[in-house]
Amino acid sequence: xxxxxxxDDNLAKIIDTGLANxxxxxxxxxxxEYSLYWDFQRLFVRNTNRSWRTxxxxxxxxxxxxxxGYGQPAGNNVFESMDLITEKPSWASPNFDVERLANQPLxxxxxxxxxxxxxxxxxxxxxxxxxxxxxxxxxxxxxxxxGEWAVQSTNGMVLSSGxxxxxxxxxxxxxxxxxxxxxxxxxxxxxxIALKIHQDGKTVETDxxxxxxxxxxxxxxxxxxxALYDPKGxxxxxxxxxxxxxxxxxKGDKVEGYDLLIVGREAIVQNDDLPYTxxxxxxxxxVLVLEQLPGVWRGLGFRGxxxxxxxxxxxxxxxxxxxxxxxxxxxxxxxxPDLLPEGVNQVSETKHVSKWVNTHAIASSMPQIPRTAGFxxxxxxEFDLDYSPLLEWRFGKGxxxxxxxxxxxRVGVDPAATxxxxxxxxxxxxxxxxxxxxxxxxGDTNAIDLLRSLGVDATPTNKLDDQQGTLLVVAGAGPTQxxxxxxxxxxxxxxxxxxxxxxxxxxxxxxxxxxxRRVPVETDRTFQNIGPSLLRWRDALTLDAFQPEGQPxxxxxxxxxxxxxRAVGKGTLLFCQVSPSLLSSKYAGDKDRAEAVxxxxxxxxxxxxxxxxxxxxxxxxxxxxRVSTCLDSG
Numbered sequence: 001x002x003x004x005x006x007x008d009d010n011l012a013k014i015i016d017t018g019l020a021n022x023x024x025x026x027x028x029x030x031x032x033e034y035s036l037y038w039d040f041q042r043l044f045v046r047n048t049n050r051s052w053r054t055x056x057x058x059x060x061x062x063x064x065x066x067x068x069g070y071g072q073p074a075g076n077n078v079f080e081s082m083d084l085i086t087e088k089p090s091w092a093s094p095n096f097d098v099e100r101l102a103n104q105p106l107x108x109x110x111x112x113x114x115x116x117x118x119x120x121x122x123x124x125x126x127x128x129x130x131x132x133x134x135x136x137x138x139x140x141x142x143x144x145x146x147g148e149w150a151v152q153s154t155n156g157m158v159l160s161s162g163x164x165x166x167x168x169x170x171x172x173x174x175x176x177x178x179x180x181x182x183x184x185x186x187x188x189x190x191x192x193i194a195l196k197i198h199q200d201g202k203t204v205e206t207d208x209x210x211x212x213x214x215x216x217x218x219x220x221x222x223x224x225x226x227a228l229y230d231p232k233g234x235x236x237x238x239x240x241x242x243x244x245x246x247x248x249x250x251k252g253d254k255v256e257g258y259d260l261l262i263v264g265r266e267a268i269v270q271n272d273d274l275p276y277t278x279x280x281x282x283x284x285x286x287v288l289v290l291e292q293l294p295g296v297w298r299g300l301g302f303r304g305x306x307x308x309x310x311x312x313x314x315x316x317x318x319x320x321x322x323x324x325x326x327x328x329x330x331x332x333x334x335x336x337p338d339l340l341p342e343g344v345n346q347v348s349e350t351k352h353v354s355k356w357v358n359t360h361a362i363a364s365s366m367p368q369i370p371r372t373a374g375f376x377x378x379x380x381x382e383f384d385l386d387y388s389p390l391l392e393w394r395f396g397k398g399x400x401x402x403x404x405x406x407x408x409x410r411v412g413v414d415p416a417a418t419x420x421x422x423x424x425x426x427x428x429x430x431x432x433x434x435x436x437x438x439x440x441x442x443g444d445t446n447a448i449d450l451l452r453s454l455g456v457d458a459t460p461t462n463k464l465d466d467q468q469g470t471l472l473v474v475a476g477a478g479p480t481q482x483x484x485x486x487x488x489x490x491x492x493x494x495x496x497x498x499x500x501x502x503x504x505x506x507x508x509x510x511x512x513x514x515x516x517r518r519v520p521v522e523t524d525r526t527f528q529n530i531g532p533s534l535l536r537w538r539d540a541l542t543l544d545a546f547q548p549e550g551q552p553x554x555x556x557x558x559x560x561x562x563x564x565x566r567a568v569g570k571g572t573l574l575f576c577q578v579s580p581s582l583l584s585s586k587y588a589g590d591k592d593r594a595e596a597v598x599x600x601x602x603x604x605x606x607x608x609x610x611x612x613x614x615x616x617x618x619x620x621x622x623x624x625x626r627v628s629t630c631l632d633s634g
């Protein structure tokens with residue numbers, strides 16, 4: 001949503017805004033110029049400030065308005081005193097309504113059951129739903145508050161209801177519990193709790209809370225022969241809850257004869273052998289690695305993140321593990337994971353706000369998405385969606401799915417977490433990975449260094465054989481068009497790094513010089529799992545883009561012209577006109593701007609790595625060894 005709402009003007013200001021505030025104390029942008037500013041403020045006030053006020057802290061956690069203010073009447077100076085305001089004036093900004101959500105004299109809202117901060121929102125049919133109404137009265141004198149709540153279906157039918165009354169004196173804070181039974185459903189169904197609050201015979205406050213009811217499910221039936229390596233015994237119990245049959249492995253046991261190996265929570269120990277090898281994966285073994293400690297992710301070569309996201313997102317619209325789920329099911333899971341202790345902030349490679357409790361966290365510790373070929377995030381989270389709680393790596397005939405999702409203690413309890421766990425196992429049971437391909441490079445040998453930096457063992461060649469097991473990268477002038485098309489016709493795949501208009505014209509392709517800061521997300525399989533974070537850049541790319549019309553038959557122009565694809569026989573030609581060099585060398589004489597565009601250079605590297613992976617590029621032996629060995633540190 002944030003990427004879609006971002007305007008071209010917002011994107012164009014990023015570099016200059018940052019350079020104007022290098023010290024961190026030089027001011028800030030006009031946040032209200034950004035499309036989702038008000039949505040974010042409203043979310044923050046609802047989820048944070050209201051809770052703090054129930055704790056007795058007026059104003060909430062963030063009481064300043066970051067220079068936006070509440071609006072200004074004509075002719076008034078900023079610091080000029082004003083008459084008391086008793087209703088919203090015509091000149092008020094949206095902050096007036098946003099901050100009112102938490103700071104009016106009478107605060108009333110639907111709060112959690114066990115704690116007023118609890119945001120549990122998914123329940124099984126027939127389960128007791130416990131909620132409460134939080135009331136804070138900071139007005140003058142005594143008052144009597146009356147209200148009613150009602151559970152409603154999407155068509156407005158009332159399924160449960162109740163009333164409440166509270167006598168309050170200035171400064172009183174009361175939390176009034178209520179409960180009801182989750183409706184019987186046969187498929188995932190949303191419902192709303194609606195609240196009305198009355199004071200002095202008038203309706204003064206309303207609130208609503210959406211929850212979801214899930215039907216109970218049968219035992220999960222899988223065809224794969226599954227082995228579980230779970231020395232701490234923390235993952236086996238929830239698999240038993242799902243009805244999954246597994247063979248328990250001990251340290252040193254062989255994985256031969258199994259289709260799927262599940263590595264349980266905290267089963268990997270630094271400087272110790274893993275229960276699988278890169279050769280096992282190469283030969284076709286599928287592996288699911290469950291929650292591991294931060295040092296283990298780093299020991300496997302990943303950078304880590306312990307920000308404990310409470311919201312994660314599918315990396316593509318056709319994500320294979322979210323069947324039966326929506327975005328709301330990937331947020332605020334029930335309870336608190338215990339992989340990491342509460343009240344202790346982990347040593348982190350990235351800056352983030354301190355975390356004190358684990359409540360509702362979905363992934364306690366997760367890896368950053370590498371900028372190397374072969375890795376595909378199925379789910380993404382945190383800054384710029386650059387971290388993945390469900391990261392797939394394909395190698396040879398097999399794959400490893402690294403899952404940082406906190407399933408322990410949630411499966412069988414939280415319906416959304418349970419459904420996602422079932423989906424992950426169902427996906428691994430059914431998927432048959434395509435054999436990855438060796439990579440060869442023809443033309444400019446300088447591209448070899450780029451490919452190797454993206455985790456690919458590319459070798460220079462002009463000999464095009466083993467078509468169905470090879471991915472050819474063409475940089476500059478390579479083999480003849482006839483040779484390349486013959487290679488592709490027999491099943492070879494080809495990716496062209498940026499070509500000149502003259503070189504592309506030989507293939508009948510028409511181009512035009514363009515300046516692009518972002519391009520739309522594509523549904524073509526070559527752009528699978530490439531989301532908006534990789535398709536927007538902090539500075540404009542100047543390139544020879546493909547024209548949308550007038551291309552040869554069988555050619556599909558992708559992503560606003562940065563790429564084009566053409567099927568040739570059993571193979572594919574992919575022409576890619578973007579590369580990291582479009583930005584990495586743009587500001588060679590300007591250190592500050594070079595640093596400012598550095599993140600977009602990384603995104604271009606990730607984009608190219610993802611395209612290579614989607615075409616089947618095999619990770620280098622170095623990468624394969626690294627993610628199959630857990631060392632002391634990353």
